[in-house]
Amino acid sequence: MWGWLVVAVLIDIEGVDGAGKGTQSRRLVERIRASGRSCALVGFPRYDATWFGRAVGRFLNGAFGQLDDVHPFLVSLLFAGDRFESREELARALATHDVVVLDRYVASNKAHQGAKASGPERLELVAAIDHLEHGLYGLPRPDRVILLDLAVSTAQELVGRKAARSYTEKAADLQEADGPYLEKVASLYRELAAGDASWRVVGCEQAGALRDIECIGDEIWRLASELLPGAAS
Numbered sequence: 001m002w003g004w005l006v007v008a009v010l011i012d013i014e015g016v017d018g019a020g021k022g023t024q025s026r027r028l029v030e031r032i033r034a035s036g037r038s039c040a041l042v043g044f045p046r047y048d049a050t051w052f053g054r055a056v057g058r059f060l061n062g063a064f065g066q067l068d069d070v071h072p073f074l075v076s077l078l079f080a081g082d083r084f085e086s087r088e089e090l091a092r093a094l095a096t097h098d099v100v101v102l103d104r105y106v107a108s109n110k111a112h113q114g115a116k117a118s119g120p121e122r123l124e125l126v127a128a129i130d131h132l133e134h135g136l137y138g139l140p141r142p143d144r145v146i147l148l149d150l151a152v153s154t155a156q157e158l159v160g161r162k163a164a165r166s167y168t169e170k171a172a173d174l175q176e177a178d179g180p181y182l183e184k185v186a187s188l189y190r191e192l193a194a195g196d197a198s199w200r201v202v203g204c205e206q207a208g209a210l211r212d213i214e215c216i217g218d219e220i221w222r223l224a225s226e227l228l229p230g231a232a233s
């Protein structure tokens, strides 16, 4: 049996591919630990750890067709299934740490799948994913979602700097290679951030130039540390 005994503060780092989520979530974990608190890092999709995660990898490699060939509602079930399979591990992390940092979570599913729909279907899809993951699967809602915001063209340059990934032999997977699609994802992310008090937006560019990793990290730390146990309120 498993259950949710949530002790930890749950912080989710979001943004388009190449926005710096991996870089910043690792830095945030180090900083939280250096402050004397215990912290776990969980990243999604868990390509190598779950059955659904492997299916996500196959989808991103084009095994089920091109991006538009598969209805986003069906795609959302794969990403949600990966978290369903991970719920025991997540519950354990939440029960045994002060903080759990997430490198992508439910919001990624909403932004990425919702972006493929238009009109009323867009928000219906977002609501369906919320119902599936937080309602039916009972996954806890994050205390804070931090959106790394930058121009898609800049993010795509950063994807080019990434080391090889386990699930794809391509330099950029199906989604990462599709600029117009990522523009829609970025815009839905901003919409989600505007409509939910638990979100904060971190602008990663200043005067058209990318800010330093350290400088962005300082801002994320400030936003995260407000919620940490023992922090002055």
Ligand code: ADP
Residues within 6 Å of the ligand: 015, 016, 017, 018, 019, 020, 021, 022, 023, 024, 158, 159, 161, 162, 163, 204, 210, 211, 212, 213, 216
């Ligand atoms: P994501 O996990 O959001 O896809 P990553 O953290 O993997 O993004 O970052 C993609 C690449 O960009 C990495 O090589 C990383 O070192 C680099 N990078 C991230 N943020 C910055 C930044 N502010 N300035 C310069 N390089 C960055």
Ligand code: MG
Residues within 6 Å of the ligand: 021, 022, 103
């Ligand atoms: Mg990453």
